[in-house]
Amino acid sequence: MLLNKYKFSPVILLFSLALVLSSVGLWCRSYDALSLFWPGNAVLLGLLIRFPSLNCRAGFPAMYLGMVIADLSVGTPPPAAFGMDAANLLFILVGRAVLLNTRFGNGRTRRLQALMRTFPAAVMASAVAATIGSVASAHYYQSDLLKGWIDWFCEQFSTTILLLPLTIAIPRRDELPPLFSGLPLSSPLPLLALLFSTLMGIWVGGGGSLLFPLPALLWSAIRYPMFLSSLLTLLTGMTEIILVANNVLNIQGVGDVFRLDSLASARLGVAAMTISPLIVALSASANRKLVARVTQRADYDFLTGALTRSGLSQRLETQVNQKNKPQPFLGAVLLLDIDHFKKINDTWGHAAGDVVLIKTVECIRNTLHQSAIISRMGGEEFLILMEGLSQPRASLLAERLRSAIEANSVIVEGADLSITVSIGICSINISQVNRLDAAIQKADEELYIAKSSGRNRVSPQFSI
Numbered sequence: 001m002l003l004n005k006y007k008f009s010p011v012i013l014l015f016s017l018a019l020v021l022s023s024v025g026l027w028c029r030s031y032d033a034l035s036l037f038w039p040g041n042a043v044l045l046g047l048l049i050r051f052p053s054l055n056c057r058a059g060f061p062a063m064y065l066g067m068v069i070a071d072l073s074v075g076t077p078p079p080a081a082f083g084m085d086a087a088n089l090l091f092i093l094v095g096r097a098v099l100l101n102t103r104f105g106n107g108r109t110r111r112l113q114a115l116m117r118t119f120p121a122a123v124m125a126s127a128v129a130a131t132i133g134s135v136a137s138a139h140y141y142q143s144d145l146l147k148g149w150i151d152w153f154c155e156q157f158s159t160t161i162l163l164l165p166l167t168i169a170i171p172r173r174d175e176l177p178p179l180f181s182g183l184p185l186s187s188p189l190p191l192l193a194l195l196f197s198t199l200m201g202i203w204v205g206g207g208g209s210l211l212f213p214l215p216a217l218l219w220s221a222i223r224y225p226m227f228l229s230s231l232l233t234l235l236t237g238m239t240e241i242i243l244v245a246n247n248v249l250n251i252q253g254v255g256d257v258f259r260l261d262s263l264a265s266a267r268l269g270v271a272a273m274t275i276s277p278l279i280v281a282l283s284a285s286a287n288r289k290l291v292a293r294v295t296q297r298a299d300y301d302f303l304t305g306a307l308t309r310s311g312l313s314q315r316l317e318t319q320v321n322q323k324n325k326p327q328p329f330l331g332a333v334l335l336l337d338i339d340h341f342k343k344i345n346d347t348w349g350h351a352a353g354d355v356v357l358i359k360t361v362e363c364i365r366n367t368l369h370q371s372a373i374i375s376r377m378g379g380e381e382f383l384i385l386m387e388g389l390s391q392p393r394a395s396l397l398a399e400r401l402r403s404a405i406e407a408n409s410v411i412v413e414g415a416d417l418s419i420t421v422s423i424g425i426c427s428i429n430i431s432q433v434n435r436l437d438a439a440i441q442k443a444d445e446e447l448y449i450a451k452s453s454g455r456n457r458v459s460p461q462f463s464i
């Protein structure tokens with residue numbers, strides 16, 4: 001959308017971004033505090049995921065060219081620039097392939113799927129980039145190959161884990177209002193806890209201090225929108241790396257004299273680490289409850305407890321597409337409609353009509369086997385699916401159901417609201433859920449015949 005609006009060519013945009021981001025990375029190299037970060041690869045990869053319109057074949061050589069020009073402009077020897085930037089480009093290609101691989105992620109949105117794959121993508125892309133990059137560095141700068149690999153890998157991996165989620169989570173325009181309403185100002189405690197625990201880490205020092213902010217980060221992740229919590233994670237991670245590099249956060253401990261401090265640090269660190277899964281578990285369990293409640297609302301009719309249309313599709317889909325063993329649904333479909341229901345509403349009111357609907361479903365449940373699937377198609381029309389029934393048997397059962405409903409007295413505030421129903425039947429063989437629509441249409445034609453030939457009957461009728 002951004003590209004269409006401003007008529008940017010993705011190729012030029014990617015070239016410029018690669019040039020700018022590589023220049024920023026090279027500039028960071030000259031500042032001790034920032035020399036530990038090479039942000040370009042993770043940001044470019046994240047942008048390709050966040051903005052699908054940036055993806056085009058020519059974009060990759062364009063990014064490569066941008067990176068190489070940035071390197072050459074600061075005096076990197078050309079062969080070294082070509083080699084190391086090939087590693088950077090490979091990082092993006094491998095990361096993108098892992099993040100967008102659809103084989104395991106059916107049904108998830110592109111961004112959500114990519115966010116869930118951040119970890120494997122960071123590992124694989126960093127490993128490949130480290131392999132090519134360390135060979136190139138070792139060749140041109142005569143550095144140690146193994147140390148070069150470890151340096152490349154650690155730097156790429158940690159920067160990716162910090163930057164990639166943030167880039168992928170850049171909010172869309174429709175996500176901005178919830179983002180602002182979720183700002184830490186309206187709920188500042190997780191942010192304050194984060195600041196406090198980071199300062200505690202600096203004060204206590206020792207191996208455990210790196211973990212102090214973990215619970216506060218998880219708390220922020222639960223409380224704040226994705227983009228904000230990714231931003232806080234990035235800032236905390238960068239701060240810790242810079243503080244450790246500059247010995248402000250002394251993870252070695254301060255020597256034997258202060259052993260108690262190191263032990264205290266380790267204890268607090270372990271406590272922070274072990275409380276964190278609990279926070280995640282609590283949030284996951286709250287989520288599961290919420291999903292269950294929403295599913296219940298979407299899949300079941302609030303009034304009668306029968307399945308809704310979407311609930312029916314869902315039920316059939318699970319039944320038909322059983323894992324490793326797809327099973328066609330063979331049986332009968334009954335379409336049942338209450339006769340002259342409008343008259344009940346008009347004479348006795350809507351609330352009385354509701355009672356009739358509830359009692360009708362109760363009667364269907366009591367008459368049929370519990371394996372019958374009952375769904376409310378809307379208004380006073382219900383669909384019943386029965387597995388393993390031939391059409392003549394279904395017809396007999398429908399007849400039994402019709403007379404049970406006729407005999408079922410519904411008394412509301414002293415008034416007799418007993419009803420009759422008309423039922424259309426058709427046999428079904430469903431191996432795909434969309435075939436259900438064809439079966440419903442056929443049953444609907446039969447229902448029309450039952451209605452037009454006097455109501456309170458089943459169509460077609462089978463005589464034995």
Ligand SMILES: Nc1nc2c(ncn2[C@@H]2O[C@H](COP(=O)(O)OP(=O)(O)OP(=O)(O)O)[C@@H](O)[C@H]2O)c(=O)[nH]1
Nearest residue numbers: 337338339340341342343345350351353354379380
């Ligand atoms: N009480 C109540 N009425 C509903 C509900 N949903 C739909 N209706 C009513 O159901 C009635 C359906 O009327 P029609 O489609 O004319 O059908 P009918 O009166 O049963 O006539 P036939 O089907 O031809 O026998 C309408 O008056 C709707 O307002 C509901 O949830 N509760």
